[in-house]
Amino acid sequence: MSEVNIKDVAKKAGVSISTVSRVINSSKNVSTELKVRVEQAIEDMGYSTNTIARGLKVSRTKEVAVIITELNRSFFTKILEGINQEANKNGYQIFVMETHDSLEKEMQIVSNIAARWMDGIIIASSAYGHERSVRKYIEHLGNLQKREERIPVVSLEYDLEHPNINAVVVDHEKAAYNAVNHLIQAAGRKNIINVTLPRGHYMGEQRVKGYKRALEENGLEFPEECVLEGEYTTYSGYRVVKERLNKGSKFDGIFCANDQMAVGAIKACEESGLRVPEDVAVMGNDDIFVASLLKPSLSTIHVPRGRMGIHAMKRLIELIENKNGGNSKNRVITLDTEIIPRESTGSDAYNRMDWAELDW
Amino acid sequence: MSEVNIKDVAKKAGVSISTVSRVINSSKNVSTELKVRVEQAIEDMGYSTNTIARGLKVSRTKEVAVIITELNRSFFTKILEGINQEANKNGYQIFVMETHDSLEKEMQIVSNIAARWMDGIIIASSAYGHERSVRKYIEHLGNLQKREERIPVVSLEYDLEHPNINAVVVDHEKAAYNAVNHLIQAAGRKNIINVTLPRGHYMGEQRVKGYKRALEENGLEFPEECVLEGEYTTYSGYRVVKERLNKGSKFDGIFCANDQMAVGAIKACEESGLRVPEDVAVMGNDDIFVASLLKPSLSTIHVPRGRMGIHAMKRLIELIENKNGGNSKNRVITLDTEIIPRESTGSDAYNRMDWAELDW
DNA sequence: TTGAAAGCGGTACCAG
DNA sequence: CTGGTACCGCTTTCAA
Numbered sequence: 145m146s147e148v149n150i151k152d153v154a155k156k157a158g159v160s161i162s163t164v165s166r167v168i169n170s171s172k173n174v175s176t177e178l179k180v181r182v183e184q185a186i187e188d189m190g191y192s193t194n195t196i197a198r199g200l201k202v203s204r205t206k207e208v209a210v211i212i213t214e215l216n217r218s219f220f221t222k223i224l225e226g227i228n229q230e231a232n233k234n235g236y237q238i239f240v241m242e243t244h245d246s247l248e249k250e251m252q253i254v255s256n257i258a259a260r261w262m263d264g265i266i267i268a269s270s271a272y273g274h275e276r277s278v279r280k281y282i283e284h285l286g287n288l289q290k291r292e293e294r295i296p297v298v299s300l301e302y303d304l305e306h307p308n309i310n311a312v313v314v315d316h317e318k319a320a321y322n323a324v325n326h327l328i329q330a331a332g333r334k335n336i337i338n339v340t341l342p343r344g345h346y347m348g349e350q351r352v353k354g355y356k357r358a359l360e361e362n363g364l365e366f367p368e369e370c371v372l373e374g375e376y377t378t379y380s381g382y383r384v385v386k387e388r389l390n391k392g393s394k395f396d397g398i399f400c401a402n403d404q405m406a407v408g409a410i411k412a413c414e415e416s417g418l419r420v421p422e423d424v425a426v427m428g429n430d431d432i433f434v435a436s437l438l439k440p441s442l443s444t445i446h447v448p449r450g451r452m453g454i455h456a457m458k459r460l461i462e463l464i465e466n467k468n469g470g471n472s473k474n475r476v477i478t479l480d481t482e483i484i485p486r487e488s489t490g491s492d493a494y495n496r497m498d499w500a501e502l503d504w
Numbered sequence: 505m506s507e508v509n510i511k512d513v514a515k516k517a518g519v520s521i522s523t524v525s526r527v528i529n530s531s532k533n534v535s536t537e538l539k540v541r542v543e544q545a546i547e548d549m550g551y552s553t554n555t556i557a558r559g560l561k562v563s564r565t566k567e568v569a570v571i572i573t574e575l576n577r578s579f580f581t582k583i584l585e586g587i588n589q590e591a592n593k594n595g596y597q598i599f600v601m602e603t604h605d606s607l608e609k610e611m612q613i614v615s616n617i618a619a620r621w622m623d624g625i626i627i628a629s630s631a632y633g634h635e636r637s638v639r640k641y642i643e644h645l646g647n648l649q650k651r652e653e654r655i656p657v658v659s660l661e662y663d664l665e666h667p668n669i670n671a672v673v674v675d676h677e678k679a680a681y682n683a684v685n686h687l688i689q690a691a692g693r694k695n696i697i698n699v700t701l702p703r704g705h706y707m708g709e710q711r712v713k714g715y716k717r718a719l720e721e722n723g724l725e726f727p728e729e730c731v732l733e734g735e736y737t738t739y740s741g742y743r744v745v746k747e748r749l750n751k752g753s754k755f756d757g758i759f760c761a762n763d764q765m766a767v768g769a770i771k772a773c774e775e776s777g778l779r780v781p782e783d784v785a786v787m788g789n790d791d792i793f794v795a796s797l798l799k800p801s802l803s804t805i806h807v808p809r810g811r812m813g814i815h816a817m818k819r820l821i822e823l824i825e826n827k828n829g830g831n832s833k834n835r836v837i838t839l840d841t842e843i844i845p846r847e848s849t850g851s852d853a854y855n856r857m858d859w860a861e862l863d864w
Numbered sequence: 865t866t867g868a869a870a871g872c873g874g875t876a877c878c879a880g
Numbered sequence: 881c882t883g884g885t886a887c888c889g890c891t892t893t894c895a896a
Binding site: 865866867868869870871872873874875876877878879880 | 881882883886887888889890891892894895896
Binding site for chain 2: 872873874875876
């Protein structure tokens with residue numbers, strides 16, 4: 145049994161290909177009689193129209209690519225949920241792909257998408273910095289073409305600073321500032337270290353800035369070696385804090401650039417006999433659901449990931465369907481973050497989440 | 505700036521389209537001179553070949569669809585990692601889609617994939633049971649066509665029992681049996697309840713069977729009301745156990761069909777003043793990474809998810825590239841599970857995982 | 865209302 | 881080694 149195509153249907157129904165096409169795309173210029181015959185034939189033969197061929201002709205696929213760095217980074221799941229929800233509502237199918245933080249891989253995927261004429265892209269990019277090659281890539285990304293149109297792109301988490309690329313972001317610097325401020329003011333800490341993301345990752349840099357500003361404004365010292373470079377994972381948080389403890393460093397507070405590393409940091413402290421939060425207070429960042437289940441539960445910065453996804457997809461659809469054309473005034477949507485105090489900074493809030501709605 | 509196509513390149517290089525095509529597909533029948541000219545033109549114009557058009561012609565897309573139920577079910581992330589790793593190694597691009605446990609949505613996605621002539625499908629299906637419509641769908645799934653070929657399908661987690669559909673599975677019944685046996689023999693429990701998956705989900709049914717068999721073989725009672733229906737989430741585990749406790753039920757062991765529900769179950773017990781594992785021992789299932797971080801750490805059944813993904817993709821590629829044609833003898837690959845005793849069943853194993861390699 | 869025919873952007877066969 | 885051409889499956893004028 146080979147695949148049936150529109151020609152087969154036309155033959156079976158005894159009409160022209162054009163007519164079949166009309167029936168399928170519900171153009172009204174078909175007599176009821178032919179319409180019935182064609183529908184019958186389609187039913188009988190189990191025909192369904194070939195998206196590839198159609199795509200080649202009409203260049204609208206109703207497909208959207210979502211490019212993220214790591215599928216198994218809890219951070220993204222909520223975002224994907226938001227994106228997907230909004231996509232389904234509007235008849236779009238999303239395809240999720242991951243780059244593993246490799247810009248090279250990202251470029252490759254983007255080419256692939258463009259060559260496939262997908263309708264739009266939502267991307268958590270690894271492109272950051274002012275190197276020539278990076279700027280060139282962003283320029284490329286902002287000008288992907290299919291036929292005569294441009295393929296719209298929405299960036300997640302931070303602004304790629306290209307007039308054609310929209311973005312849904314939070315203010316990472318401010319969030320970090322608030323987190324560290326909380327450690328100082330609410331938890332009364334004075335010697336705070338910072339476990340950050342790999343060098344050259346935008347979010348990491350911003351959070352370090354916020355961290356520094358908070359120290360400065362509170363008149364605290366900021367020795368350069370207080371910034372430890374992690375790499376997103378629980379283990380990396382554990383490792384860098386452990387090393388520091390083994391060297392005999394003293395501190396009474398840690399701000400981690402994500403929740404996973406914070407959990408690792410807590411483990412390291414506990415292994416060295418330090419109590420959290422009594423001896424060391426710990427703040428995470430992102431508010432991953434699981435963070436609220438641990439003991440001690442983790443204080444963190446809530447990032448509205450679900451809304452982030454929804455906004456991104458909404459905007460992308462506007463762009464695709466040209467409802468919001470070149471309106472570059474509100475190119476960037478900024479969402480608010482919120483401090484969530486839990487046990488790891490001495491708050492006794494058992495769980496500030498409506499966990500009936502969340503999962504991992 | 506409109507998109508450039510092969511015609512433009514040919515014109516610019518002053519050669520025929522055929523020649524350009526030859527250069528691109530690295531057929532060797534091109535003189536060095538023309539080759540250089542063409543490559544130059546491609547470079548200058550930033551040309552890249554249109555996958556849609558090529559797909560239409562050659563019906564090989566190097567694309568594979570991965571259909572899972574829920575992107576934010578930790579269970580899948582490791583599997584996806586395995587799949588992706590193997591896919592990249594072989595030059596395939598994976599597209600991940602989710603069905604939200606809806607068979608209808610699943611069907612829709614499958615149609616979409618078929619219409620796109622993707623090269624293959626890996627699916628965690630929601631199709632289960634012997635209803636006519638379900639069997640009909642599976643029949644359909646096993647006979648997806650593109651041009652003259654069949655689109656290969658590999659099922660995850662359980663066998664769809666169709667001669668054309670391969671599968672990578674674990675023995676869920678046996679795993680559950682082992683888990684409950686552990687609760688009885690190692691932890692010495694006698695009144696064990698079972699929090700299971702929604703009715704009609706294959707894995708849930710199998711695990712209930714294993715649960716019953718373990719009770720029987722140990723000469724223990726099995727009152728029907730000992731099976732509580734959860735729905736994958738932490739909260740559902742919490743809810744059903746809480747309800748049971750409020751009714752005054754007594755039990756000293758719980759087997760949960762996944763780790764998330766087990767965590768919820770533990771919360772419920774603790775809220776009622778029961779200590780885990782002293783008063784109630786709890787076993788999960790799946791061995792999600794986070795389960796090992798909690799306090800008490802969760803005893804569970806390890807499912808080799810990474811290997812599952814790798815095997816699935818390997819098999820799919822064999823099928824696509826026809827290296828293993830219709831070899832239906834080893835249609836189903838069965839992997840082993842393993843009991844991981846941790847604190848929630850009274851073992852003092854701090855953490856039986858190499859967490860340097862894992863994350864969430 | 866209907867059908868014929870011209871592409872969409874490639875690939876591959878055939879002749880030279 | 882090179883160019884011409886038919887065709888992949890579908891949509892969309894353009895005439896009839």
